[in-house]
Amino acid sequence: MLVTGLEILRKARAEGYGVGAFNTNNMEFTQAILEAAEEIKSPVILALSEGAMKYGGRALTRMVVALAQEARVPVAVHLDHGSSYESVLKALREGFTSVMIDKSHEDFETNVRETKRVVEAAHAVGVTVEAELGRLAGIEEHVAVDEKDALLTNPEEARIFMERTGADYLAVAIGTSHGAYKGKGRPFIDHPRLARIAELVPAPLVLHGASAVPQELVERFRAAGGEIGEASGIHPEDIKKAISLGIAKINTDTDLRLAFTALVRETLGKNPKEFDPRKYLGPAREAVKEVVKSRMELFGSVGRA
Ligand SMILES: O=C(COP(=O)(O)O)N(O)CCCCO
Ligand code: NA
Ligand SMILES: [Zn+2]
Numbered sequence: 001m002l003v004t005g006l007e008i009l010r011k012a013r014a015e016g017y018g019v020g021a022f023n024t025n026n027m028e029f030t031q032a033i034l035e036a037a038e039e040i041k042s043p044v045i046l047a048l049s050e051g052a053m054k055y056g057g058r059a060l061t062r063m064v065v066a067l068a069q070e071a072r073v074p075v076a077v078h079l080d081h082g083s084s085y086e087s088v089l090k091a092l093r094e095g096f097t098s099v100m101i102d103k104s105h106e107d108f109e110t111n112v113r114e115t116k117r118v119v120e121a122a123h124a125v126g127v128t129v130e131a132e133l134g135r136l137a138g139i140e141e142h143v144a145v146d147e148k149d150a151l152l153t154n155p156e157e158a159r160i161f162m163e164r165t166g167a168d169y170l171a172v173a174i175g176t177s178h179g180a181y182k183g184k185g186r187p188f189i190d191h192p193r194l195a196r197i198a199e200l201v202p203a204p205l206v207l208h209g210a211s212a213v214p215q216e217l218v219e220r221f222r223a224a225g226g227e228i229g230e231a232s233g234i235h236p237e238d239i240k241k242a243i244s245l246g247i248a249k250i251n252t253d254t255d256l257r258l259a260f261t262a263l264v265r266e267t268l269g270k271n272p273k274e275f276d277p278r279k280y281l282g283p284a285r286e287a288v289k290e291v292v293k294s295r296m297e298l299f300g301s302v303g304r305a
Contacts, residue, residue: 005098009204018299073305134173176209198246224265
């Protein structure tokens with residue numbers, strides 16, 4: 001059933017588990033994510049970026065909202081990294097039940113003002129809001145304290161920000177970053193900082209840039225002809241620890257992209273005569289479904305629907 005992001009995340013934070021927010025741009029990703037969620041009885045958040053909205057248009061948004069309504073588990077349909085008030089209004093018009101306004105690159109007062117404006121509009125139509133404070137950036141452990149403070153989320157500021165904006169959940173910067181190159185080896189995650197934020201902010205917390213970028217997937221992608229450098233992601237133990245400290249929503253996009261693309265390359269490579277799209281999109285869909293299930297197991301959301 002289609003529910004708001006807060007309905008899913010409030011329970012997750014209260015009961016100490018995480019819920020995956022998985023990005024989709026098409027039918028196969030959407031099917032993979034929902035099938036995984038229904039099979040292992042997990043709530044789930046379907047995330048569409050502005051790029052996805054542009055790429056898929058009404059074909060995508062209508063499909064995602066309709067399938068979420070019919071799903072046998074709680075599903076929120078979420079605008080990922082909304083960059084403007086107008087973009088958020090479009091998502092609200094399409095029936096989304098969660099919207100992110102990401103003004104984390106602006107100064108504090110601008111972020112507060114813009115986020116507050118979105119909260120008023122979204123709450124007026126029963127939709128909940130994710131905001132962001134702090135700069136997503138992979139940082140080496142030795143980085144100077146003042147540089148970390150300039151980049152990562154300041155706990156005291158976070159408390160004030162949430163009180164002034166009325167946002168429902170908060171994306172925090174504690175050392176993660178988007179994409180396949182999150183730092184050399186095991187990225188440094190500032191758990192003490194997260195613990196402090198969680199003490200001051202009772203709202204569910206959100207972790208962006210959380211993909212694991214598992215080596216076996218990177219190898220499989222390369223073996224199938226893909227080219228990728230020294231890729232590394234967030235260690236599963238750091239995800240579990242972050243959830244125990246208050247993270248309730250975990251964004252995963254890169255791992256799904258790698259799995260899907262590795263399988264398309266692999267299937268096409270093995271079958272040069274093949275030109276029925278179902279024959280190479282189907283196996284890729286299954287690969288995404290497996291990644292989603294393993295992420296849900298890591299987050300502890302299995303059986304929570
Ligand atoms: O936080 C994330 C996903 O992070 P990751 O790249 O670790 O999967 N997102 O918001 C998804 C869109 C960003 C491009 O990936
Ligand atoms: Na988001
Ligand atoms: Zn993100």
